[in-house]
Amino acid sequence: MARLNVYVPDELAQRARARGLNISALTQAAISAELENSATDVWLAGLEARNTGARHDDVLAAIDAARDELGA
Template sequence: MARLTVYVPNEMAERAGTAGLDVSALTQRAIVAVLEENATATWLAGITDRHEVRHDGVRSAIDVGRDDF
């Protein structure tokens, strides 16, 4: 596993230590969250064929799908 140096304000480090926080685990979760958010944003940006669909059209499609079950 790679080692990284993360700089935080002194007060934050003291409070995290006092609270017994696992700063390594918190940092890992924060990095994963940002990576997933960026991946979703990139995927959404790549969708170029956007079609305007009216509400009644959506309801009709749902009704057809429901009838198939």
């Protein structure tokens, strides 16, 4: 496993130590979350917008009808 140096303000480090937080686990979780979010953003940006011809109001009406039918 790679070893990294992470710099945080002194006060933040003191508060984290006082609470007994696992800085390594928090850092790993934050990096993983950021990578997942950016991967989703890249995927969404690559999607091609398609015009279905459906009007927004018609789509909302269909969703409402489905909710009524399914009791949601």
